[in-house]
Amino acid sequence: xxxxxxxxxxxxxxxxxxxxxxxxxxxxxxxxxxxxxxxxxxxxxxxxxxxxxxxxxxxxxxxxxxxxxxxxxxxxxxxxxxxxxxxxxxxxxxxxxxxxxxxxxxxxxxxxxxxxxxxxxxxxxxxxxxxxxxxxxxxxxxxxxxxxxxxxxxxxxxxxxxxxxxxxxxxxxxxxxxxxxxxxxxxxxxxxxxxxxxxxxxxxxxxxxxxxxxxxxxxxxxxxxxxxxxxxxxxxxxxxxxxxxxxxxxxxxxxxxxxxxxxxxxxxxxxxxxxxxxxxxxxxxxxxxxxxxxxxxxxxxxxxxxxxxxxxxxxxxxxxxxxxxxxxxxxxxxxxxxxxxxxxxxxxxxxxxxxxxxxxxxxxxxxxxxxxxxxxxxxxxxxxxxxxxxxxxxxxxxxxxxxxxxxxxxxxxxxxxxxxxxxxxxxxxxxxxxxxxxxxxxxxxxxxxxxxxxxxxxxxxxxxxxxxxxxxxxxxxxxxxxxxxxxxxxxxxxxxxxxxxxxxxxxxxxxxxxxxxxxxxxxxxxxxxxxxxxxxxxxxxxxxxxxxxxxxxxxxxxxxxxxxxxxxxxxxxxxxxxxxxxxxxxxxxxxxxxxxxxxxxxxxxxxxxxxxxxxxxxxxxxxxxxxxxxxxxxxxxxxxxxxxxxxxxxxxxxxxxxxxxxxxxxxxxxxxxxxxxxxxxxxxxxxxxxxxxxxxxxxxxxxxxxxxxxxxxxxxxxxxxxxxxxxxxxxxxxxxxxxxxxxxxxxxxxxxxxxxxxxxxxxxxxxxxxxxxxxxxxxxxxxxxxxxxxxxxxxxxxxxxxxxxxxxxxxxxxxxxxxxxxxxxxxxxxxxxxxxxxxxxxxxxxxxxxxxxxxxxxxxxxxxxxxxxxxxxxxxxxxxx
Numbered sequence: 001x002x003x004x005x006x007x008x009x010x011x012x013x014x015x016x017x018x019x020x021x022x023x024x025x026x027x028x029x030x031x032x033x034x035x036x037x038x039x040x041x042x043x044x045x046x047x048x049x050x051x052x053x054x055x056x057x058x059x060x061x062x063x064x065x066x067x068x069x070x071x072x073x074x075x076x077x078x079x080x081x082x083x084x085x086x087x088x089x090x091x092x093x094x095x096x097x098x099x100x101x102x103x104x105x106x107x108x109x110x111x112x113x114x115x116x117x118x119x120x121x122x123x124x125x126x127x128x129x130x131x132x133x134x135x136x137x138x139x140x141x142x143x144x145x146x147x148x149x150x151x152x153x154x155x156x157x158x159x160x161x162x163x164x165x166x167x168x169x170x171x172x173x174x175x176x177x178x179x180x181x182x183x184x185x186x187x188x189x190x191x192x193x194x195x196x197x198x199x200x201x202x203x204x205x206x207x208x209x210x211x212x213x214x215x216x217x218x219x220x221x222x223x224x225x226x227x228x229x230x231x232x233x234x235x236x237x238x239x240x241x242x243x244x245x246x247x248x249x250x251x252x253x254x255x256x257x258x259x260x261x262x263x264x265x266x267x268x269x270x271x272x273x274x275x276x277x278x279x280x281x282x283x284x285x286x287x288x289x290x291x292x293x294x295x296x297x298x299x300x301x302x303x304x305x306x307x308x309x310x311x312x313x314x315x316x317x318x319x320x321x322x323x324x325x326x327x328x329x330x331x332x333x334x335x336x337x338x339x340x341x342x343x344x345x346x347x348x349x350x351x352x353x354x355x356x357x358x359x360x361x362x363x364x365x366x367x368x369x370x371x372x373x374x375x376x377x378x379x380x381x382x383x384x385x386x387x388x389x390x391x392x393x394x395x396x397x398x399x400x401x402x403x404x405x406x407x408x409x410x411x412x413x414x415x416x417x418x419x420x421x422x423x424x425x426x427x428x429x430x431x432x433x434x435x436x437x438x439x440x441x442x443x444x445x446x447x448x449x450x451x452x453x454x455x456x457x458x459x460x461x462x463x464x465x466x467x468x469x470x471x472x473x474x475x476x477x478x479x480x481x482x483x484x485x486x487x488x489x490x491x492x493x494x495x496x497x498x499x500x501x502x503x504x505x506x507x508x509x510x511x512x513x514x515x516x517x518x519x520x521x522x523x524x525x526x527x528x529x530x531x532x533x534x535x536x537x538x539x540x541x542x543x544x545x546x547x548x549x550x551x552x553x554x555x556x557x558x559x560x561x562x563x564x565x566x567x568x569x570x571x572x573x574x575x576x577x578x579x580x581x582x583x584x585x586x587x588x589x590x591x592x593x594x595x596x597x598x599x600x601x602x603x604x605x606x607x608x609x610x611x612x613x614x615x616x617x618x619x620x621x622x623x624x625x626x627x628x629x630x631x632x633x634x635x636x637x638x639x640x641x642x643x644x645x646x647x648x649x650x651x652x653x654x655x656x657x658x659x660x661x662x663x664x665x666x667x668x669x670x671x672x673x674x675x676x677x678x679x680x681x682x683x684x685x686x687x688x689x690x691x692x693x694x695x696x697x698x699x700x701x702x703x704x705x706x707x708x709x710x711x712x713x714x715x716x717x718x719x720x721x722x723x724x725x726x727x728x729x730x731x732x733x734x735x736x737x738x739x740x741x742x743x744x745x746x747x748x749x750x751x752x753x754x755x756x757x758x759x760x761x762x763x764x765x766x767x768x769x770x771x772x773x774x775x776x777x778x779x780x781x782x783x784x785x786x787x788x789x790x791x792x793x794x795x796x797x798x799x800x801x802x803x804x805x806x807x808x809x810x811x812x813x814x815x816x817x818x819x820x821x822x823x824x825x826x827x828x829x830x831x832x833x834x835x836x837x838x839x840x841x842x843x844x845x846x847x848x849x850x851x852x853x854x855x856x857x858x859x860x861x862x863x864x865x866x867x868x869x870x871x872x873x874x875x876x877x878x879x880x881x
Contacts, residue, residue: 087218089629109221110165110167111203118212126165165202167219167241201241206248206563214238214253220743222258225250227270237276246287251275260304263287275314286324291315291332300338303327309352316359334358336381342367351376354383354401355726363387371395375422385409385432391417392438399426399447407431407453414438416460420446424488425467430455430473436462436481448488457481459503467509470496470519477502477528485509486534491520492545498528498553505531507559513572515542522546522578524553531566533559538570538589545570548578558583558603565603567612582625587611587633590825593619606654609631615641615664623647623673629680634658637666639686645675645695652678653699660707662686668695677702684709684737690725690757692716697729705736707771713757715776716744720756723747727793728760740774741795748826749797751782758793759862775807777822780831783807801843803835809843811835 037221079088086410087140112118112126119125206212208228219239225231225851233253243258249508250264251273259281264270265288272287274295283289283297285305302322309315310330317338324606329348334340336358351374354360358381367385371393379397383389384404389411392398396418397590403419405411410434414421414529414728416439417674420426425446435456442461449455456476466487475483477500486508496519501809504521513519519539521530528550539545547555555576559565565569565584568574569591576593583603588611596617602624607613610632618641621627628647629635633654637643641664645651648670651660659681660666668675679699684687687710688703697703705711717723723744726731743749758766766789775784775795783800784807803811805818806826816833819827 001180006323015364020499029156043178049506051514060320074520078619081636085238101200107280108198108200109203110200111205113205113207116210118210119215143483165218165220166206167197167199167201167221167239180209208248222542223254225270227264233275243281246270246272252277254278256280259284261285262289265306274821295774296323297338303344304349308557310350314572323455333401334360334381346626348377348397350374353378354381356401357381358382358385361386362389368392369395369397371417373418373421377805379403380678381427385411388412390414391419396421398423400426401426403428403447405430405434407455409433410435413443413462416441416443418444420444420466422446426466432461436460451496455483457483465509469493470511471494474498474502475504475528482531485511491517492521493517495520496520497523497525497527501527503529503531505533507531507534508539509535511535511537511547513539513543515540515572518544518546520546520548521555522548523743524549525551527552529553530555532557532585533566534563534569536567536570536588537574538568539572541571541572544575545572546575546577547580548576549580550578554581555581556581557585557671559585561603564606569613580877590614593617600627600649604628606630607635607658608654609633610658610659613635614638618642618644620644620646621649621651623670625649625665628652628654629657629660630654630657632658635660637662637664641665642667646670646673647693648673648675648678650678651680652676653680657681659683662688663690667691668693668725673721674728684711686710689711689714690727692721692723692725694721695727697727702731703727703729703733705734705770707737709772710774712740712742712744713735713755714744715734715749715755716747717738718753724755724757726757726759729764732760732764733758734769735766735768735770735790737770738774739770739789741776743776749776749778749782751797751799754794754796756792756794757789760793777805777818777826780805780834801841803831803836803838803841804843805831809842825846 025273059229080086110126112464129187147787195721201294202218202755203222204212204220206226206229206780207225208226210229212231214233214236217236217238219241220243222242223238223240224245226607227247229248231250231252233251236253236298238254240254240256240258241545242253243261244252244256245261247250247270248263248264249271253275255278257280260277260279261284262272264272274289274291274293276294278296278298280298282299283301283303285303285307288306288308291307291309291313294314296316296318297424299316302324303440304325306326306328307323308328308330309332311332314330314335315332317340319338321338323342323346324344326345327347329346329352330350331352333352334354334513339359339361341361341363343363345364345509346362346368348369352370360381361384363386365388367387367389369389369391373394373396375396375398377397379399379401382402382404384406386409388409391412392414394415394417397420399420400423405428411430411432411434413436419428421444424446428445428447428449430449430451431453431671433454433456434451435458437458437461441508442463445462445464446466447807448466449464450469450471451473452471454474454476457476459481461481462483465487467490469491470493471579472494473496475498477498479502481502484505484507488509490509490511492511524530530547532555537545549555555578557566557568557580561584563584564586567586567588569587569589571589574589574591577595578595578597580595580598582600582605585605586608588609590612592614594616597619598619600619602622604626606628608630612634614636616638619642623646626800629651630653643662643664644667648667657680661683666684669688669691673693675693676696676698679702683704683706685706685708689712691714714722715724720726769790773786778784778797778800781800781802783798783804785796785798788794788796798877800807801809801811803815805815819831820837
């Protein structure tokens with residue numbers, strides 16, 4: 001068997017066929033003339049090939065080139081002399097040995113520079129790699145011939161394919177056909193040998209004035225859009241394996257593995273729109289980038305130019321993103337999980353949502369949230385402020401996520417804008433200053449606020465309804481403006497202070513010190529007040545809530561007159577230790593006053609729901625106060641404490657009242673005024689002091705004068721309810737304990753003076769008697785007449801025994817002690833002489849000599865009595881009496 005060797009010149013792609021058995025004789029040993037003829041023919045062809053090699057153009061280094069060799073086996077059919085017309089010929093015996101390969105760089109980067117409108121699918125618009133045409137097709141004539149073609153006879157390595165440029169791999173092939181003997185038509189036939197494959201990548205530069213319109217989905221290595229050029233994806237996405245640079249205009253629907261560079265600005269007629277743009281490398285933006293659909297950054301990167309997020313577009317930072325330029329958030333969505341840090345200007349103009357998981361951090365004073373008021377502006381992720389955020393334009397930020405206002409940072413609402421206007425959700429952690437500095441109306445804060453910093457109101461009102469925590473922070477006010485909590489739960493921890501001439505108002509919701517915590521409102525200065533106008537403020541069971549406002553600041557338990565007002569007290573400890581004014585409102589649970597500046601003014605007050613108001617210091621119930629005890633509500637005035645009813649006021653049974661338990665001093669004052677105890681049991685184990693005005697006792701068994709208690713009156717003149725107080729009742733009273741009467745300074749009752757201390761309706765009177773009567777000393781010769789005390793409630797001054805200073809019906813040594821005690825006030829030195837003159841006399845007795853009283857003779861004191869008196873007085877003096 002004979003073979004032909006086909007070789008290819010690496011420069012010329014020339015296929016050379018060599019006879020490996022030139023000059024072989026026939027089987028009979030003779031040399032065939034036809035063989036010589038073929039030998040000559042092949043030599044001629046070889047010279048022709050050499051000439052073609054010498055004439056071929058040199059190849060470009062990056063161009064592909066064919067190399068290698070093929071062995072094609074042939075058999076020779078000699079001429080048979082015995083057969084008329086028979087001819088000798090070579091024929092293919094089947095099979096091809098060896099190989100041909102395509103030599104090329106690892107990656108072919110194919111470029112185009114578009115001028116005018118570029119038809120992306122047309123391969124003629126692309127630079128293709130030639131195969132150096134010298135030996136692309138070789139043929140011969142005569143007794144034998146062959147044809148060899150590469151890529152169907154194309155002079156180029158055409159890798160574009162029918163769908164335009166797409167990154168991938170491409171192969172080439174060599175086709176052999178029509179190798180046969182002279183005159184034969186059925187010899188070689190055809191054979192295909194495929195070469196190796198090579199990767200291809202495409203680069204495109206869109207020149208100024210050119211327009212690129214994608215009509216399929218290509219993959220590029222690099223894409224550059226020059227200024228004045230434009231790109232329109234046409235709904236098709238491209239993949240850029242390396243970098244994309246835009247200096248012109250583009251609607252970029254692209255996945256960019258490398259960097260995206262944009263310096264296009266609308267002022268120069270160039271724009272960049274992120275129709276669907278994902279960037280794996282760096283965003284190098286010094287121009288304007290409009291995100292009207294989708295922008296995603298994969299790696300940590302940033303912005304130095306302007307980014308405009310609008311048209312419900314999505315901005316996704318999969319890694320850290322730093323805005324050092326301008327970020328305009330008009331509409332759309334911001335996603336994480338990468339942290340978005342604003343080091344430049346961030347303007348939230350219209351709608352838009354910071355989605356769950358997104359984290360936005362502001363480090364500058366150029367972060368603004370401006371109108372209009374829309375429910376479509378929402379914070380569902382986290383916004384952390386370490387500098388200044390300004391909100392204005394009547395805007396609303398629905399914050400179902402979290403705002404972290406860090407220490408030294410400022411969140412400033414400069415008009416009547418809102419945070420969560422229409423919903424109660426989200427959280428504001430304020431360690432810096434959360435301020436309303438503009439607008440005369442309310443700024444609604446529906447998010448819960450946890451304040452460890454400063455809440456400031458210098459204009460209008462901050463209206464909190466989302467609850468939260470007041471944890472050792474402060475509030476500042478000016479111009480009488482307020483912060484108001486009117487809904488939800490607010491936990492009080494630590495000492496919370498305020499300053500300025502405004503107020504913190506609690507008008508609803510539930511404000512409390514939780515179990516195991518102690519919360520305090522204290523250190524209010526500058527006239528800042530705490531207004532309790534609604535809701536419940538309490539120390540929960542196991543918790544302690546304390547009010548301690550001093551100076552010009554006051555806690556005011558109040559509310560609109562037509563409403564019940566605020567509610568104070570709980571199952572734990574709720575304590576007032578400072579200034580407290582009760583106008584309207586309810587005490588429930590336990591509420592204790594330890595201050596001497598607790599006042600009740602004109603209004604409707606109540607103690608309800610088994611509530612207990614405990615006074616451990618001083619409470620003044622003023623004119624117009626109407627206190628109801630209902631549903632088991634009660635009041636305790638502890639030992640050493642003082643409750644003063646001054647003016648016209650009342651304590652009454654609202655419904656199922658509890659008692660008043662007085663172990664301290666309960667005082668009625670107020671000239672010509674009436675304080676009423678209406679069907680409320682008053683249990684007196686301390687002192688009930690009726691000094692002026694009238695104490696009206698309505699209902700049976702109301703005033704319970706306990707054995708350990710004292711009922712006292714102070715006499716300063718003769719006019720009832722002016723110079724001394726009175727008790728009026730519509731039922732009998734049970735006398736008990738001690739009745740004590742004192743005299744006001746400078747007043748000395750005279751003979752015949754009467755004091756109507758008790759007034760009964762109809763025929764009521766006292767039941768029983770007082771255990772003790774403690775009456776003031778009278779001038780010599782006067783005595784207290786108590787004969788009508790239990791029947792009509794009248795105490796009067798009658799004629800007494802001269803010298804009987806203690807009014808026990810006998811002039812004896814104890815009278816001298818009384819004289820010594822009141823010498824210089826009630827008594828004079830002459831009263832001693834009276835006592836001495838009447839010593840030993842008793843009421844109704846008489847003597848043979850000396851003066852007489854009521855017809856009784858009082859003898860001179862004997863020497864032994866005088867000695868006894870002086871000894872008695874000496875003992876008293878030695879004891880310091």
